[in-house]
Amino acid sequence: MTDLPSAPARDGRAQGTPTPSGTGRTAVRRGPADPVKALMHRHRELCERAVDPLEIAAGLEAHGVTDRTAARFRHRDVFSLAEELYARVPRDTQHPLIPRELTAPSVGWALRALLPGTVCAVAVEGVRLTDGGARPVVGTLGAIAFTVTLTLVLRRGPLRAGPGTRPVAVLGAVWLMAYAAGGDGLLDEALRGGPDGAWPLDPATVTGLALAVAPALWCAHLFSARARRKLDSSRGLAEFTGRSRPLLLATVALYIGGLALCLTATQLAYGTRGFAGALALGVLLWLARLLAAHGFSAAATKVLTAAAGTELLALATVFAGRLPGCAPLARPVDALVRTWGPGALPALVCGAAALALLARAVAVLARASAHVDQ
Structure with a gap:
């Protein structure tokens, strides 16, 4: 029984057909690799923790991937490429990821934001109400207290x-x-x-x-x-x-x-x-x-x-x-x-x-x- 011929490759040769090489040996011509799969493995952590394709697109943008780069992966833009990455990465359907939300600031957070101004106002009034050698001491202590308060407030928050x-x-x-x-x-x-x-x-x-x-x-x-x-x-x-x-x-x-x-x-x-x-x-x-x-x-x-x-x-x-x-x-x-x-x-x-x-x-x-x- 005669075997059926395989489908021709894009260059007119069958995939895996030996082709002559310049060294006298035959080299096997391999089919094209999956570039999107390579990109997916490179950014696998980003793709796995993303809650939607837009988050993947934002992460790719941060890594320098542009619409022109996406065109090399046969996609019209970064968002289209991100949609394919999001669809191809396996996920745990039993424990879906919950989108992160920014909650409104609490009353305590809002009050802490007032501390630097309050400390500075008290320090300024202390300097105005003192004179002589006590004034530079009060000013120095006030400046230290303001610096510490401002540092603590800015260390957390937006x-x-x-x-x-x-x-x-x-x-x-x-x-x-x-x-x-x-x-x-x-x-x-x-x-x-x-x-x-x-x-x-x-x-x-x-x-x-x-x-x-x-x-x-x-x-x-x-x-x-x-x-x-x-x-x-x-x-x-x-x-x-x-x-x-x-x-x-x-x-x-x-x-x-x-x-x-x-x-x-x-x-x-x-x-x-x-x-x-x-x-x-x-x-x-x-x-x-x-x-x-x-x-x-x-x-x-x-x-x-x-x-x-x-x-x-x-x-x-x-x-x-x-x-x-x-x-x-x-x-x-x-x-x-x-x-x-x-x-x-x-x-x-x-x-x-x-x-x-x-x-x-x-x-x-x-x-x-x-x-x-x-």
Whole structure:
């Protein structure tokens, strides 16, 4: 009985037919491997713990898989590829995975967010009510208590910094806060030939920024919770991106409103001074922390370092201008302060830095991968 011929392969040869090789030996031509299966094994943990195809798509996006990459797997986009991966990974049907939900903050969580502002307000009042040698002691203890409280509050919650946060970012934020407390007064005294002693501090800005920690945490939680819900209800990555960008901008506007209320209240209590600079600094610090919490600490570190370095350089040029032949170094800062006041420097520097971080946040926080636990 004659065997039936096998179906021809795409190149006109039967699969497994020996073909001549350049070394005189015959090589067996194998059929094409399954590239999707190879990708599935490479990201098996992601595929097994995903609760829906969109979570797989977000994870693939975080690993650099784009629509162009998906085309090499014969899929129109990343979401289509994720649907096949989700369907092909075996699952335990008796114990289905439960989608993760972000619950509303409890009363205790909301009250803890008020602690940094409360501690700072008490410390400022303690400094105002004391004099002589007791004042620096009270100020130092108050600064330590505020730092400890702020660290404990930020260690948990929606503004907890992700892995990769660098100490230089913390140093930059500390310098920006220190400049907000006394930088304007030091700059004004330096341009007048001083300082001859202690220069005036600005308790309104420091207290207002400390009180704004509460709306910063609440707004960050609101953004994370709403973004996660949109991720679960979106039918594709492009749809999620289109829905998350307006959400981010609305959350930024909401935080700016809360920050403005805190600064207005403290500046009415202690005297109005440097409102624009304090507002810009508050937005800058919040965006930097929000980016770090979602795994984009590199951008936050660079911008915070640049802003702190610019303010430090501005002060340095004023003092360097007193050296023989170096007077032109201080002229740009002197002209800025004479025209707009000492608060113009932090407003300009922190405002530009905040805009840069906002552009970065709009670009990266609209991605689905920024809201999926890695």
